Amino acid sequence: MDGTAGQGTGPKVKQVMMTGKFLRNAWYVAAWSEEILPGKLLARTILGEPVVMYRKSDGSLVALENRCPHRFAPLSLGTLLPGDRVQCAYHGLEFDGSGACVHNPHGAKNIPSRAKVASYPIVEKHLAAWIWMGDKPADPAKIPDFRVLDNVPELHITKLDSIHVKANYELVVDNLLDVSHTSYLHDGLLGNKDTVESDTPVDMDGDDVIVSRYSPNATPPGMFAQFWPGHPERIDKFSRTRWMAPCYLTLFTGICQPGAPRESGTGYHGIHMLTPEDEGSTHYFFTAVRWGVKTDDETNRELREKVAKLRRFAFEEQDGPVIEEQQKVLDKATRQLEPTILSVDVGPVRYKRVLEKLLAAERG
Ligand code: FES
Ligand SMILES: [Fe+2]
Known part of the structure; x- marks a missing residue:
């Protein structure tokens, strides 16, 4: 738990809201x-x-x-x-x-x-x-380490997809580093009410920020249930999201038997690559690579299409509209806005600190 972020208003955290500048040497x-x-x-x-x-x-x-x-x-x-x-x-x-x-x-x-x-x-x-x-x-x-994309069996990787988001890329990073929103914005698809209560430890690995979540004894959210024919009624759900400066995220996520080692379960690596188009819009490239595959090739072929569609739907129809409206609210603000920080915001606060440090170093 980060000492600078707590529930409610908490101690004052100066969170950089959309620096409006890009790290050019990246x-x-x-x-x-x-x-x-x-x-x-x-x-x-x-x-x-x-x-x-x-x-x-x-x-x-x-x-x-x-x-x-x-x-x-x-x-x-x-x-x-x-x-x-x-x-x-x-x-x-x-x-x-x-x-x-x-x-x-x-x-x-x-x-x-x-x-x-x-x-x-x-x-x-x-x-x-x-x-x-x-x-x-x-x-x-x-170049950031995305070797998880190299030499993947064709049926284990989804479409190399992209969408255009009319918002600053930092709003998209905020969204991706805060997995708690899956219980609300993606209720039933990527999360559910059982996954609201989670430990959310945040670790640093050099400049990388790693946000983990662990929801024990939950019902499996829809997409994960399909990865595991005959899955148990209750499972543990977990995710480990790594942010790499300035705008890259890998999400190791999945489900396993309650109390079992995570690697014994099944899930996917979510790949998120964000490229600022300009200060108010972002090219969002994404794909997913399954791990612990428990299904046969015929099912894998179907799941490959299904997962690609579901994730695109989640980003384009569920995250995208909220993020774009956030951007409009910020654009219309007549005063400097400082967000209320919750326990789920430790990851976003940490990455913004790293980003600001790198931007300051670039500015000299
Ligand atoms: S040759 Fe390119 S604008 Fe004239
Ligand atoms: Fe989302």
Whole structure:
């Protein structure tokens, strides 16, 4: 239990509400790898910057500023030419993968020195394309650890999905690090009234924040019950959510026989990758990898679709609307808001401290 957070108003906790700033020297998920198709240009705004991505003929990725230096047309409206060049749709300037203009079809065909766009490091790992938009060297070793996504049997991983949330990414992290909301917002689906009463220890692992929950002797929430044909009437439900700066979460969750070791049960790793589109909106990438699979392949095939649909429904139809309305309330506030802190908020308070520390270090 964190000494600075308690029930009700408790001691004064300065919780950073939407810093409105992004950690720039960090890797962000620009897309699932499979979204960047050969021969296609993919546009996406990341950290408020317009970006266009494409795959070169050797399969490697390119990420460029999506803004032609001539009249600022998005390069994503253009054409990918042989030689891995992008031709602007408006007046035909051509750019290579480094962002340099390599062809000007007009006049003497000179290339003005200002005719270039920014190029960002982008690499593929753990099924995603990771972009670096900071000014410090991009070190792929710093990509967050999502090895749970590597080499997973096809029927054990759900769709590589994403939604767009019209809210600051910190509101989404707040939601994901507070598993208590599953008993209310996702009642019957991911939680129920039996799972309200839970121990919620919070641990630190370096800068990572780990929030655990344990609900002994509960009835199994709907989705988990399907993972376990012939499951006992009462089970223990548990979850362990790890936040990794600035906006990554893995959720190890499941059910087991009351009092049994958790690993003997079944559940899934929930993967949540948040990328700020800008201060008021977020690209939310998610998938799930099952563990302790107790069902046959035919059932796994059905469950893969079902779990993907249920989780998308939970995020899009249950979490999303509340988070977006929260954002509207915050936008309309005429004074600085300071949240009332409950015992379930220890995780969110801790991660905001880490984030503020990292942002302060970046600001120098
Ligand atoms: S706006 Fe791109 S070439 Fe003119
Ligand atoms: Fe939720």
